[in-house]
């Protein structure tokens with residue numbers, strides 16, 4: 203038989219085998235397949251002289267990282283770096299040192315009490331998603347904060363201390379948001395059942411210093427998700443945007459801060475383009491020149507690219523994802539972006555109310571009541587002050603940390619803000635007269 207014929211023959215045998223195996227897996231009752239696997243494994247162990255021990259990286263119901271696995275990784279670190287050709291690098295938990303371990307499908311030889319053994323690393327992807335739901339207690343899983351520099355993500359360890367407990371806002375609304383997030387993270391089966399990608403969009407809006415970024419950090423801490431801080435102005439075009447998104451992992455929050463500023467570019471460009479098109483109608487010679495320009499420096503993410511990002515197919519690459527936009531000016535956003543159904547939840551973060559103040563006082567000053575609270579409550583009703591400003595006044599400035607002193611400084615600031623607001627409204631009134 204010629205080598206060419208032999209390959210063709212071999213190819214057809216492999217193809218037939220694959221076909222029968224696929225049929226077998228597909229149509230054979232799964233119980234029988236399990237039995238088949240069990241007996242074939244036994245048969246193999248009869249002739250296979252080695253003992254195999256498996257250490258899973260994530261174990262238990264909560265899928266914590268196994269201590270044994272970490273210990274083995276450390277133990278093998280030096281052997282792996284001398285024997286294996288492909289290595290994985292990571293930063294150790296204390297963020298101080300680099301740990302090298304062998305990559306998947308690599309193998310290193312070792313000896314223990316005169317017995318030869320081989321350490322091999324492999325990957326086993328679970329078919330069904332099990333939800334790790336260990337929230338705040340999960341110290342083992344190190345979360346990451348990714349930022350995009352052009353078309354690449356780079357990451358650092360995410361260690362923001364913000365939690366929903368320390369986030370000052372209307373308690374009822376806070377409960378609703380927490381409930382919404384937890385429901386989302388448990389609803390994998392539900393999303394699969396209704397045929398929708400497992401994702402949820404939030405739009406956080408409100409003046410600067412009202413806790414939008416803080417809330418995002420709290421979300422990541424609550425759910426144990428990684429954060430992808432997407433800087434749209436660094437993204438060259440829609441293709442690059444898609445590439446970045448496909449690279450995001452499951453259990454993550456994709457954040458676009460100040461969406462109005464990122465979109466402003468597109469807004470301006472659209473206006474410019476419309477203007478140019480008008481001119482082109484008058485003078486068709488300009489058209490060629492205009493097209494060249496638009497392919498050159500104007501290649502940026504467009505609104506439609508961004509909408510595709512929200513609704514798009516990329517999000518179906520498995521796993522749960524939150525998409526969060528923030529803005530200071532919700533009214534500036536394109537209606538296409540804020541229409542109902544596009545972002546699932548709109549959350550307004552606003553000026554500091556009395557409930558929010560009480561939480562800040564509890565966190566910063568460790569007090570739950572004070573004779574000055576009444577005055578502050580009244581002043582807060584009449585003035586607009588952000589939680590960030592309130593927090594600034596309650597920040598410890600001396601080692602003695604006298605609560606009364608801080609509360610008085612807050613009252614002063616509130617009275618000043620009230621006066622200024624009054625002056626402004628008087629000015630407006632006189633102007634309109």
Ligand SMILES: Nc1ncnc2c1ncn2[C@@H]1O[C@H](COP(=O)(O)OP(=O)(O)OP(=O)(O)O)[C@@H](O)[C@H]1O
Nearest residue numbers: 368369370409410411412413414415416589590593
């Ligand atoms: N609701 C809040 N609860 C607790 N702390 C807050 C809250 N809002 C603001 N702060 C404090 O003020 C600082 C600034 O808040 P943050 O960065 O979250 O505001 P932002 O709404 O994202 O503002 P910007 O619109 O300018 O991005 C935070 O570091 C936080 O300590």
Ligand SMILES: [Mg+2]
Nearest residue numbers: 414415416459
């Ligand atoms: Mg912010």
